[in-house]
Each structure stands twice: as C-alpha cells, then as structure tokens.
Amino acid sequence: MSYQLPKFRHPELPKNDLGYTKADYEGAISTLCAGCGHDSISGAIVKACHELSIEPHKIAKLSGIGCSSKTPTYYLGKSHGFNSVHGRMPSVVTGAAMANRELLYLGVSGDGDTASIGMGQFAHVARRNLNMVYIVMNNGCYGLTKGQDSATADEGSMSKKGEPNPFSAIDLCATALQFGATFVARSFSGDKTQLVPLIKAAIAHRGFALIDVVSPCVTFNNNKGSTKSYEFVREHAEATGAVDFVPMRKEITTDYKPGYSHEVTLHDGSSIHLYKLEQDLDPFDRTSALLAMERHRAAGDILTGLIYMDKASRDLHEQLETSRRPLSQLTEEDLCPGNQMLKNINASLR
Template sequence: MSYQIPKFRHPELPVNDLGYTKADYEGSISTLCAGCGHDSISGAIVKACHELSIPPHMIAKMSGIGCSSKSPTYFLGKSHGFNSVHGRMPSVVTGAAMANRDLIYLGVSGDGDTASIGMGQFAHVARRNLNMVYIVMNNGCYGLTKGQDSATADEGSVSKKGDANVFSAIDLCSTALQMGATFVARSFSGDKDQLVPLIKAAISHRGFALIDVVSPCVTFNNNAGSTKSYEFVREHAEATGTVDFVPMQKEITTDYEPGSSHEVTLHDGSSIHLYKMSENLDPFDRTSALMNMENHRTAGDILTGLIYMDKDSRDLHDVLETSRRPLNTLDTEDLCPGNQMLKNINASLR
C-alpha cells in the first residue's frame, strides 16, 4: 500500500514574501513511528524555512544513516539533497560547500551517526567552522537496530528492556564548544516555540551552527528511567531564556524593562533577542557556556536554548580566502590561466 500527500490545499493558506505556502517546503509522508520526535523537528524546519522566505532551491539538505537521516525525505521536497554513508555527512557537506558557497547547507544527523562512527568528522567540521547548520536528532539509542544505547545515553539511564547504561555520555554541545563551534544550542522536539527561532538563527549565522535536539524514541526509549523520554525532558529542561529571531525588515519592539533583554545582530542584518537570561550565563562567552552546561548536568537538568554564539565568526571560506564566485561557476580560463600566470606566481615566491 502506498500513500501520498494530498495536493489540494486551502486557497487562502498564508504565503511568505516569495508567495510560497508552507506546503511548498514539505516533503513526502513520514514512515517513522507515530509520535516520533524526529517528525516534530522536520515540522520545525519547514516552518523556519517558510517564515524566512528562503527559496527551496537555495537549500541543500544532507544526512548520514539512521532514523534521523531518513527525515530529510519528509521536508524540503523541492530542495537539493544527498544521503551519504554512516557518519560521513560532514565530508559531503564540506565538498559541496567548497564547490558552491551560495547554497544554505542543512545537515541532519543522529546521536549514533554523530557521536559514534561520525565523531571524528563531527569534531573536525566544528573546528573548521564550516558554514552549515548541523541538527542532531538525539534520542540516546539506535532506533533502527532495536534500541541499543548510543554514545549520548546518560549513565544510569534505563533502556526499554530494563538495563541501565554503565558508560558516561558524550555531550555533543560541550564537545562542539571545545572544538571551536561558533553557534551552539540545544532544544527539545516537543518545544517548537523554542526550536523554530533557534533554527532561523542557525541558518542566518555564518559558521558552524549546532543544534542538539533531544528527540524521544517512542518505540525504544520513552520509558520510565530513560533520561531521553518525553516525561523526563519536560521535568528537567532548564531554558537559558526565551529566544526570538527577529528579521531585520520587521520592527523590533519590547515591553521589558531595560537590562532584561539582550539583542545581537547577525551577519545578514537580522537579530536575535534573548529575554530574561540566566544571571550566570553569558551566551557570548565560551567559558561561561561550558561552566553552565556542566553545572546543569551535575544537577541532573538539561540546559536548552541558545548556549553560545560568536558574534564575530569567520567561516571556512573566510579563513581560506576562497573565491567569492562559487567554484562550480568558474570556467577553464579561470581555473587554468596559463603558463605565464604560473611563472608570475613562482616569481612572487622567490
């Protein structure tokens, strides 16, 4: 039996600045388990891209292997896409971004795809500050292979079969901070009000932007004793503050008293508003971010929201001083300027 999304849409659906409805950013019908948090994340991506009025053909969505890496099929059906091998999505994005810097690169991965087989690639793409959004759909288990604990499963977290994990967890946000990531955030698949603005901000940030999204596995890891379950996250999530992404063309207003909100302007001119920030967290200081994450981890809480952002980020193209023109637009004369040019280069090095 096959299923298709109905093509009929209400004629008065709201449109964005490009004249597109949200349906223009959707994909195929999901085949994930009913209630899977990954589908909520897909919905948040659709909403963010629609509200930012991004032309779908200007987005390239990449993934590896796993339940999370199936999800790009279910959003941005009119965008470019590439499903790579297990743990190797960052290499594919790096190659694509070097060839065409004009596209927006959205990488989707899982906790196994990132924190186990892909850990080396994750660390290096973060330290190189590749201009991409890296979303981890983190459920703490291997959903495609019957729910074994992944590397992000917390020590003592109990699986569906009743066994407690005996190993310490890899915290992807802390790892990204230590490796030099310039945008780090964490959210919960069940909190779209927080997740959508974070995705918008990550897309607008120039550099490597990680969003680690706790996404409960309803089949294998949503039981009592699991620290990745809906109930546990709702009871232990501690937000850094209310995050609101404000496009530059819209008027910026606030009713808060002076000192209770913080605004930062991104490279594209848009702004992030941070309301009622934790007194102990400075989201623009890497050390403060690391200390707050560790304090919340020790207390058994999950810190969510914008954790860190470098306002002066220089992405990989800036560091390497690559051509402003995408490499895939250069012709033979640009790439092979001739023997005389080579002689001039050699002479300049003597």
C-alpha cells in the same frame, strides 16, 4: 503500499514574502514511527524556512545514516539533497560548501551518526567553523537497529530492555564548545516555540551552528527510567531563556514581552532577542556556557535554549580567503588559463 501527499491546498493558506505557502517547503509523508520526535523537528525546519522566506533551491540538505538521516525526505522536497554514508556527512558538506558558498547548508544527523562513527568528522567540521547548520536528532539509542544505547545515553539511564547504561554520556553541546563551535544550542523536539527561533538564528549565523535536539524514540527509549523520554525531558528541561528571532527586513516594534536583556545582531543584520532567566550564564562567553551546562548536568537537569554564540565568528571561507565567486561557477577558461599563466606563477615563486 504507497504514500502520497494530497496535491490540493486551501487557496487561502498564508504565504511568505516569496509567495510560497508552508506546503511548498514540505516533503514526502514520513514513514517513521507515529509520535517520533524527529517528525516534529522536520516540521520546525519547514516552519523556519517558510517564515524566513528562503528560496527552496537555495538550500542543500544532507544527512548520514539512521532514523534521523531519513528525515530529509520529509521536508524541503524542492531543495537539493544528499544522503551520505554513516558518519561522513560533514565531509560531503565541506566539499559542497567549498564549491558553492551561495547555498544554505543544512546537515541533519543522529546521536549515533555524530557521537560514535562520525565523531572525528564532527570534531573537524566544528573547529574549522564551516558555514552550516548542524542539527542532531538525539534520542540516546540506535532506533534503526532495535534500540541499543548510543554514546549520548546518560549513565544509569534505563533502556527498554530494562538494563541501566553503565557508561558516561557524551554531551554534544559541551564537546562542540571545546572543539571551537561558534553557535551552540539545545532544544527539545516537543518545544517548537523554542526550536523554530533557534533554527532561524542558526541559519543566520555565519559559521558552524549546532543544535542538539533531544528527540524521544517512542519505540525503544520512551520508557520509565529513560532520560531521553518525553516525560523526563519535560520535567527536567531548564531553558536559558525565551528566544525570539527578528529578521531585519521586518520592522521591529515594541510589542515584545518586557524584560529582554540581550539583543544580538547577526551577520546578515538580523537580531536575536533573549530573555535571560539563567543569571549565571553569559551566552557570549565560552567558559560561562561550559560551566552552566556542567551545573545543570550535575543537578540532573537539561539546559536548553541558546547556550553560546560567537558574535565575531569568521567562517571557513573567511579564514581561507577563498574566492567570492563560487568554484561551481568557474569556466574552463578560468580553471585552465594557459601555459603562459603557469610560467608567470612559477616565475613569481622563484
């Protein structure tokens, strides 16, 4: 059986500043299980890119292996795409970003792809502060291979098979903070009101931006006793605050909800507004963020929203002082300047 999206679109669909409708950012029809949280995340990515008026050809979407890593097929159908091997997506993104710094790099991974086989790669892409958005679709199980517990499954969480997980979980947000990530957030696939602004803010951030999204597996991990189920997350999610992303190219008016206590200007000049509900969390202090996550973990709650952001972040290109001109645009003459240039370089090193 083949699946095709209808080509007809209502002529009055809303258009962004580039004249594109949201349909221009969609992909193929999803073949994931009906109700899968991953599809909601795909929809949030589409919405965020459409509202930010990003040229589709300016985006590169990359993934590894797993249910989550199938999703780039379902969004940004007119963007560049690369499906890498299990756990190795960060290496591919690093190579692509060093060759062409002008693209927006959007990496999508799963809890198995990141917290198990890809943990080493995840650690180094975070500490190097590569300029990319890294979204983890976290369901606590291996949905592609019949629902075994993953490394992010909480201790005591009950799988569909009926056995509690005996091991402690890896908290990807806490781990990323310890690795040196400069933007860390967590959300829930069923909360687009929170997730879409977080994706926008991550795109605008200069450096490594992690968003860990709890995304229930409706087939293998949405049962009673699971801490990654829709019911559990809705009952135990504790938001850091309401998030609203405001691009600078649009006039900032005064019709926002009262009580905003933080305004952060990002590297591209845009702002993120936070309504701070968690009094003990300073999202610009790494230690405060770690302590807040630990307090909520001990209470059995899931802290969502913007957890940490480094306002003075310097990405990998800035740290290495790479050429402003993308390597992909260099000509043979630039790459092979001739024997005399080589002699001059050797002479300068003597």
